[in-house]
Amino acid sequence: MDWCRYRFRSVWRLAAPPDTVYAVLARPEEYPRWWPQVREVRPLDDSTGTARFRSLLPYDLVVTARALRRDPAARVLEIGLEGDLEGRGRWTLVPEGGGTRAVYEQEVVVHARLLRLLAVPGRPVFRANHALMMRGGRRGLAAHLRSV
Numbered sequence: 001m002d003w004c005r006y007r008f009r010s011v012w013r014l015a016a017p018p019d020t021v022y023a024v025l026a027r028p029e030e031y032p033r034w035w036p037q038v039r040e041v042r043p044l045d046d047s048t049g050t051a052r053f054r055s056l057l058p059y060d061l062v063v064t065a066r067a068l069r070r071d072p073a074a075r076v077l078e079i080g081l082e083g084d085l086e087g088r089g090r091w092t093l094v095p096e097g098g099g100t101r102a103v104y105e106q107e108v109v110v111h112a113r114l115l116r117l118l119a120v121p122g123r124p125v126f127r128a129n130h131a132l133m134m135r136g137g138r139r140g141l142a143a144h145l146r147s148v
Contacts, residue, residue: 005107009103009104022075038051059112069090086111
């Protein structure tokens with residue numbers, strides 16, 4: 001087993017139409033406004049940017065994200081990641097009731113030196129840290145959607 005490889009899947013149920021949710025998620029430069037753990041996003045060009053994020057652990061992760069797929073008709077957003085994490089992340093949005101089921105899937109390999117050194121003993125903590133980050137994102141996005 002590669003202790004530095006992670007697969008995550010989060011499902012967010014949101015009380016807004018999928019196209020509205022897609023429009024918000026398609027603007028990553030605005031994530032720090034509603035997602036507390038996303039500390040900074042800096043666009044580099046139309047399809048690439050850097051992001052810095054931190055959840056409960058006192059450790060920032062920095063990545064360069066590149067848009068791989070922006071498909072408003074299918075309501076899919078996919079990015080490639082390089083830096084402290086390398087891999088992919090994908091949002092898939094589907095109507096559910098009067099709202100949206102947003103599924104985020106991520107597969108990454110950790111390259112940050114400290115996290116690699118702590119890979120085996122820290123794995124449960126890193127997974128919990130990611131879960132807290134995603135919970136903060138869901139809450140922040142739900143509140144943001146209520147305000148727009």
